[in-house]
């Protein structure tokens with residue numbers, strides 16, 4: 001019987017919406033000082049228990065007509081320490097700065113927006129003025145206006161805070177930091193939202209959105225700045241370095257790479273080391289843990305790969321949790337960045353973006369060698385050397401074969417959609433170098449150099465198209481900051497291709513659905529849970 005083919009992206013949109021609506025009609029009494037103390041205590045506990053996490057910052061500067069002039073990107077890992085305000089350390093190869101916009105930005109200043117006050121927003125230093133109740137993202141919240149007391153030093157939070165009544169935890173705050181009124185404030189206005197993980201039901205920082213329309217000191221003539229800060233990888237605290245080390249000394253992976261074991265499959269050794277690399281990148285919070293999104297992408301792969309003569313019996317797809325549009329392969333695993341998936345406006349565009357990597361696998365092109373001992377160094381050292389980018393010649397061949405895969409598997413209408421996407425990308429890429437031109441680990445999408453066989457799709461695109469050629473950044477892909485599982489939502493109608501738009505700024509409650517077909521045989525998360533349960 002013929003299977004009904006429901007496009008992958010449409011199927012994901014039909015997933016039950018993750019927000020759970022709380023009962024709305026209970027009569028509540030106003031919060032007491034005891035409730036505020038409990039909230040402050042929970043906030044302090046959060047900063048103590050979640051000291052290490054990944055962070056990325058994406059910025060756009062805009063001109064007077066709100067047209068993007070430049071953008072910048074920065075990613076790293078934060079380590080908060082007791083007694084010190086905070087310390088941030090970042091793997092240098094991933095944190096390459098994009099000048100000149102980034103030269104004006106202090107990343108640590110964005111880290112500060114993840115918490116209202118790392119010293120604790122307690123009643124000794126802040127006035128908490130109760131402002132009623134509000135339902136936000138389905139969560140019943142107390143609203144407070146916070147103002148530092150007069151004796152509190154500059155740099156304290158001032159603004160509005162939402163506290164989930166049921167959990168007595170801050171789930172959203174909006175405002176800025178105080179500064180000397182006689183000088184220009186060095187601080188931006190921001191909205192910081194949190195997410196309740198599907199793993200342990202705890203609220204953790206998720207997104208910060210900044211939209212500053214009138215900068216006191218314009219950057220290169222741009223007085224408008226938009227920025228998004230994302231945080232994730234909070235589970236990595238449980239996955240201590242020792243746990244990461246355990247990945248390599250016990251379990252089936254170690255047995256498979258033992259050189260003294262008889263190897264029957266000629267590719268088995270390579271596959272095992274590649275699997276180890278995928279697992280290491282997952283443990284670092286660089287790759288999403290596989291869930292329904294990755295399972296759906298395998299359907300897109302199946303639509304393109306009609307005949308597989310490669311050494312890979314099965315091709316997996318994983319999502320790189322960074323923003324620049326890029327893709328690469330690790331052995332039989334295709335990796336695409338989260339925003340590359342997010343901007344893909346339909347299955348045809350998703351196929352277009354996956355095709356060069358699939359071609360690389362089908363052509364049996366060699367990969368950059370990966371060695372098991374590489375992963376025994378410190379994460380920063382590993383990341384400095386890590387690259388999966390192809391040579392210009394390799395990229396050209398992948399492109400040619402990718403076009404062949406697309407033409408053989410898609411209707412003329414779908415090819416025109418792909419052409420529209422490429423044409424739109426080519427229009428934006430010069431103004432958005434951090435998104436299009438600076439891949440960190442792999443290959444950029446082929447639109448910016450205007451060459452390459454896949455660009456033959458552009459003339460197929462009609463001048464006027466229905467819908468948008470590409471979605472906005474962050475418009476529908478959501479990420480559980482604790483489990484690192486991504487989900488795709490139904491996108492809003494209001495889309496500005498490849499640009500930051502106002503995100504959903506409500507707190508979000510996740511219900512994660514792990515992949516039905518797990519890709520990591522010994523899931524480090526599950527194994528760690530079995531060894532040492534996280535207690536709250």
Ligand SMILES: [Zn+2]
Nearest residue numbers: 360365394398
């Ligand atoms: Zn190749």
